Amino acid sequence: MKTNRLLALFLVGMMLLALAACGGQPANSPAPSPAPSSDPKEAVSPSSQSEAAPSGPVVNTVILKEADDQMINTYTLLAVNPGAPFTDANGTPVSDVSVNTSGAAALIQWLLSEEGLKMAADYGVEQYNDHLFYLLEGAPVYEGAIEKATEETKTIRLSTTTSVNDSGLLGALLPVFEEQYGYTVEVQSAGTGKAIAAAKYGNADLILVHAKSQEEAFVSDGFSYVLPGFQSERLSFLYNYFVLCGPTEDPAKVAESATVLDAFAAIAEGKHTFISRGDGSGTHTKELSLWPESLGITQEAASFTVYADWYRSANAGMGACLVMAEEQKGYILTDKATFLTFMANGGKVA
């Protein structure tokens, strides 16, 4: 009996060791930790990509194409309409869905107040030496009073995209709001498609997403409404850029192509590895719109089976996809905020 127990302990120990062994490699290879503080900053600025290459950058993936009008990535707030035509899984209408409207209104009002906007625009400058988000010109600004939390309204359910959450923006902003007004914001982060679906199932009070076409469908289906004091259901307030990234060697020469559409065409033509989020997120939606129409790539798996040798649909978060692109020397579309965080942390988003 004694030997049996020893054997069991031994086996558990072996499992722990195996886990640790797997852990050693990713921790070592992409981030040789000696100088993570200076290197990433170099690699971050797009102009330095060429110098960064020979000196052996921490992360081989660099921004190749950015600041193209096609690539603007706008973030929008939408309050969930309590009177929306909610239906259950069978399609039967449901009328008494509880939505914390005043909590959602308070959070939106604060995010669009002078204080909220300034904090969002300044976010990341200190840490990453670059703006992660920019204030949208003509963004709605709220100047009225903001209601404090009551027992009834203190929990706000915010459904948002991974890019907003993983970049740390919400982690920096929300505690300030919670402290001042007494709310608790519960953040669920998933791709835009999932975030919107959560709201349609009555599981969110407001959403913060970045896919115009999906937002407009959400509004036209009646799931959002105009908050008092605002002009529109869609409250777009921040933007940054999507960036096309890839290996420093840039085999498809996308850095030299005139527009981003040409760049995508070049990738497809040369059948260079491309990592797609493949998860219905805002980034995925954007990517689908950039491929030459003749390829016919859509959300459906059947539409890209013929391109399976170079088009890899990962169905994973942005960070996991960036790691995949790095390992497979592939091209990838990402939002700049996530990419900068990824670089600054030596190959991970956290």
Add this chain to the structure above:
Amino acid sequence: MGKAFEQAAALILSGDRELWSILAVTARMSLCSSLAALALGVPLGIWLGACSFPGRRALLVVNRTLMGTPPVVCGLLFYLLFSGVGPFRRLRLLFTVPVMILAQVTLITPLVVGNLESYVTAVAPPVRETARGLGLPPWKVFLLLVNECLYPIFSVYLLAFARAIAEVGAVSMVGGGIAWKTNVMTTAIMQYTNRGDFSKAIALGIILMALSLGVNLLVSLLQGGVRR
């Protein structure tokens, strides 16, 4: 190779508040759900194993099917039931620990029932014979059987606990992995992996395994006390 261990140790020693919150939620969720499943499953398992009645075989087949329920299917079911548009929306339980426990109990109870049933079937005939000879009432026969099964009950509990602490499909769906509230070890590992932060995910994995080892050692010690 030591890197991941180092990071796991550093993570624990740093007193990271989020890690402690994750640990606390994990402990609450897996202890509550495994104990509730045990409380429900032991009587059911003994009943199914010791008594013969029409429909028993059918119940066994149903239970064995439930033992194989994919966690995501269970998660999806509870998500739809407790969603803002679901039939139980007024309880407002979605994305809370209680609904995670509920989903876990649904997943684990059949395992407890099935495992206990197969043990009880073997020991029940002699026990029943003795009971009949002594003229014991049914509830005393039940207690006698429980006493007879103490040893396997501990093993079954470990199985239930292991399932509860390791499960991710159902808890990520109904819990939503909300920081400070419903984020457990497994959902946190998924989140870190999605962010490409593999080393932190592995560190959490090591802590999870260590936790599991601790609970197993404890229960094994207790079990040693009831060894026949």
